[in-house]
Amino acid sequence: MKNKYSDQCLxxxxxxxxxxxxxxTKENNEKLVKLDGSTIPNGYVLEFSEMKKITGxxxxxxxxxxxxxxxxxxxIKKKCSNLSLFVTFGFRDLSVQTIRFLNELKNQNKFYADPSDLYEAVHRYIAVPNVAGHPTGGAIDIIIVDKDTQKTIDFGGKQYDYRTKNCYVFTNTIxxxxxxxxxxLRTTLIDVGFAPFDGEWWHFxxxxxxxxxxxxxxxxxxxxxxxxxxSKFML
Incomplete structure (x- = not known):
């Protein structure tokens, strides 16, 4: 009960x-750029590979x-030389975001008298498209890997595991x-100006x-x- 109550508070x-x-929002028309893998290792994970049809x-x-x-x-290399950031997602086309949102909307099996409550419930798993960060090109999903083992360091839960409370940054279950x-991960990204999202430890x-x-x-x-x-935003 203690953890459940705590997660509800979170x-x-x-x-x-x-x-x-x-x-x-006031668009500043800043361009999109391809991440340089030699500087910031990156790659899509299987669960979120839809963008390959658009950006390879x-x-x-x-x-x-x-x-x-x-x-x-x-x-992060100054803190520990054998660690490296690894980006698993950046820009997401708005159509991809919308499809994921609508699919999650269909999965809701609870009646909400107020439609806005339904949107809030879905937003916890996949952002409502008109406020989502990934379609702006300003949001990233990111982990830390050990360069010696080529494995993700232990974050206490699999990335993109939305169905358990382990995705909450401050959960008591880890x-x-x-x-x-x-x-x-959090302090490293905040220190350079990123904002965290407490509902997903990997999202900034x-x-x-x-x-x-x-x-x-x-x-x-x-x-x-x-x-x-x-095309207008591509360098």
Missing amino acids: EEKMVKYSDLIRIK ENIFVRETIAEKLNNAQTD TQKQKENRML SYGDREWAYFYKKRGAIYNQITYEDL
Whole structure:
């Protein structure tokens, strides 16, 4: 009961769809760039490989995100030379986000008298498209790997495991060492300007609505990019 109550408290404190929809955006037209694998190792995982149809094996992010990742990589190597950041997702086409959202919407088997509560419930698993960070090119999914073993360090839960509470950054269901590993990732990314999302230990962003909410900015600087406009944002 203790862990369940604790996780409920964590959920109440997480940023919600209703928080994000109120935040205004003013697109700054910053370009998308391909992540350089020699600097920031990256690659899609099987569960989230839909973008390969659009960008191939390449992961794209906004220019500033790439710069901040380079800085974060330098910082983490100073802390431990055998560790490296590894990005598993960046820009997600809005159509891909929408399909995932609609699929999760169909999976809801509970009646909500207020439709907004339904959106909030789904948003916990997959962001509502019009406020989602990945379609802006400003959000990333990221882990830390041990270069000696080529394996992910122990975060106390598999990445993209949304169905358990282990995805919550501050869950009480993990060990002290696993908490320390999550804090290593979190502090490294925050130190270079990324905003964390407490509902997913692997998710960080800059320039989107979540970033604006976390840092109490006047508004977001990146908006969602549609497939039709994608070419305008490519360098």
